[in-house]
Amino acid sequence: MLRNLRGRFLLFSSNATINKVRFSNCSAAYAVSDDSHEQSSSVSLTDSRSLPESSRDTGDYISAILSCKSVVDVGKIHAQVIVNGFLQELPVANKLIYIYAQFRAIADAEALFEEVSVKDSVSWSVMVGGFAKTGDFFNCLRVFRQIVRLSLNLDNYTLPIVIRASRDKKDVVVGRLIHEVALKSGMDLDCYVCAALVGMYAKCGMIDDACKLFDEMPKRDLVTWTVMIGACADSGRLDESWVLFERMRNEGIVPDRAAIVTIVNACAKLGSLHKAVILHDYIRLMNFPVGVILGTALIDMHAKCGNVDAAREMFDSMKERNVISWSAMIAAYGYHGKATQALELFHAMLERRLSPNEITFVSLLNACSHAGFVEEGLEIFDLMPKYGTRPNVKHYTCMIDLLGRAGRLDEAREMIETMSIEKDETLWGSFLGACRIHKNVEMAEKVAISLLELQPQNPGHYILLSNIYANDGKWKEVAKIRNLMNQRGLKKVPGYTWIEANNKTHRFKVGDRTHPKSKEIYDALRVLTEKLEKAGYVPDTNFVLHDVDEEVKVGMLSLHSEKLALAFGLIATPEGSLLRITKNLRVCGDCHGFFKFASLVTRREVVVRDANRFHCFKEGSCSCGDYW
């Protein structure tokens, strides 16, 4: 491109001028003429102005550059800039470099950058940013190193660019080096630099470094707070996100929409209905304009905090909705076991001629799977290519789940065998889960081998397999697996259950005695269990992974964190009120049965969010239809 321009430059300097350049609506049309009489009579560099060439200034060129719609447009303006000698004006040259980079014409940008003999800090910054934009980490750093080597001024434009580049590449080593450079230049306390560093450390999994840096900052602006709140949420420190949000407001910083979206997402992950209500009230109180993004985040939050109806209300109230909003709502119905509504929404979406994307289909297939809608799921799966979406491994995983749970293990296996896409551990895990439900030890063993090879460090797979063996009374095998886990230094992820009562969250683990009301809780649990047994509850000892007497197994089950949380909820909240419980893993099968009886006997509705979905226990049954 630049070579062409040089050619053109020669052409122009030998008595040629641009005859017509019109950028109305930025569609460029121009001609070259030897005839200099007509020059500039109809030149319009901007949309609204026509200026004689002589009176064009830097600003006119810059706005013309900004209005370019393609790299071809840029080339034309570039030519004029050269002809009229405006390339000496650094703002113009920098803007050209910038716009080339925006159009990903990085070679043109670089050629021009090299050509500009006297560069300022903007030139350098724009060039570094250009490489970053095209994902060229290597050259981005190369230019940055030049800046450092030439001892040029490091500013709060360039530094954040390279820091973000190392964030995107998850290269904390480079990130740290840049941090060092920032320290030496005294730029490390700048808000832009610091926010970028915090984000980089957090994305690289070094949340403690991020926190430390954040705490040491002399001044924090809104964006830095937002980055830190999001970083905590990403690394699972959800309570900290909430605390930070409050601290920020206490320091007089008013959140904007992006900050609100960040905290809304943290709340969605947390699953606290109480906080969800507070947040939404706050948003209304502050009169925040709810656009598509915030609206969609709110749909997601309400749904993940257990209130699908509020999610739907939000969805209905939105003036503007995109695929993401629709997908979020479909997903919400999915994990609440409402496949019919999910399918309805999907069809409504098609009627509006909105194209579903890959995620829409994952959500929809998942909804079918959670409700046992096998035929509907198969139909949807076949429909995918019609909408330009090829099934990927996630879609296949939904299908394996759907067929597998429904007991159609052979079909699931056949699908796995015939699929042409690379299989991952989630897919195998899903099949293994189906083997467990339907007690197919043979198939499970075969699958487990591939699975443990593919992902030897995931304790969940070992637990699942030992579950299957335990179920079959194969205690030797169970012991083998346990040994294997020990050898590999793996531990079962500890299960926790949370319950909200009196605006406070209470957490329990198995056999927990740390709660101040521990004695009352165990007393209540004993009384409750007796009542449930009278109503027909029988402990399901299949969920105990130890080779011990039945009696001991029953005793172990009775200490599960789910039951402790439930017992606490019953004594800590008014009679008849709804209980909301969250578990970090899947709810145990015995506890699931226990909860069903409890909802009947105590006349309480209990909503449980587990790692996979929601269970709404009411009058002796669960919204999942025991299909989870």
Add this chain to the structure above:
DNA sequence: CTAGGGTTAG
């Protein structure tokens, strides 16, 4: 003349 943080699944 350059610039930051925000939405759906698993």
